[in-house]
Amino acid sequence: MIASVAGRVAAVSPDGAVVEVGGIGLAVQCTPGTIARLQVGEAARLSTSLVVREDSLTLYGFADDDERQLFELLQTANGVGPRLAQAVLAVHPPREVRRAVTTGDLKSLMQVPGIGKKGAERLVLELRDRLGVGSGDVSLDAATAAAGATGYFVAPVAPWRDQLTTALVGLGWSVREADGALGQLAPVAEEQVADTGSVDVAVLLRQALRMLGRA
Structure with missing residues (x-):
């Protein structure tokens, strides 16, 4: 290996x-x-x-060993291959994956393309007692308490503009070009937050690349 x-x-x-x-x-x-x-x-x-x-x-x-170990552990669940495991980590950081599985937050897991309600339930059932807590994870008890009395969890919104600007500049576009594309995608990000509570960085990156390619 x-x-x-x-x-x-x-x-x-x-x-x-x-x-x-x-x-x-x-x-x-x-x-x-x-x-x-x-x-x-x-x-x-x-x-x-x-x-x-x-x-x-x-x-x-x-990015680190913890993310790799979680990628491999996700594949031990029935129906999860490497591409789906990678998609999970593209949408959620490791600490959020652990929190969602451990607390049974199906809504967050279903934000991943390719995971429906039954798939999310299967992940919780098969991995809840096996994920543990990574060295960089926040307390799961604290995350549970933060949910309050609402009965559901909302994934934090990532700093998507900074993340995507760095990615686009790394691919050869200028900061100005990246900012222009992301400015046009801001309404899409707002819609994602309204619908799911988080921003799908992978989807926005693909859309930005299509826009810049046409330009």
């Missing part, structure tokens, strides 16, 4: 990056949040998980 890669970032794309290790360029599939931290030409270290299939070898990269 390839547990991590470290080297110069040779290229960045909407769904991953190429990291040069010992003269070899390794293609690594990453979430938008991880991609946003990478800069072409700079050194980077990614925790990785190698997924072996009959017709492919796919290397998935993560």
Whole structure:
């Protein structure tokens, strides 16, 4: 198993990056949040998980070991493959995944494309007692208390503009171009918050890339 890669970032794309290790360029599939931290030409270290299939070898990269371990644990649930596990981490940070599963917050889990009510219930049933708490996670008891008497949880809204600006600049566009695209997408983000309580960074990144590509 390839547990991590470290080297110069040779290229960045909407769904991953190429990291040069010992003269070899390794293609690594990453979430938008991880991609946003990478800069072409700079050194980077990614925790990785190698997924072996009959017709492919796919290397998935993560910001840290905790995220990688959660990616692998998610795949132990029935019906969850590497792409769906990555989608979970693209929508929610590890601490939010743990909170949602541990507290049975189906609404947050259903924000992930590909996870319906039955899938969310299955994740809670199969993983609730196995996830634990990561070193960077907030207290689950505190998260539960914060829900108050409403009986439901609302995922915090991520700083999506800063995250997407970094990702777009890393892909070669200027800050001005990135700001222009994200300004047009602000109403979309507001609609997402109104509908689900959070911003789907992956969806906004794809839309921004389409807009900039047409320009």
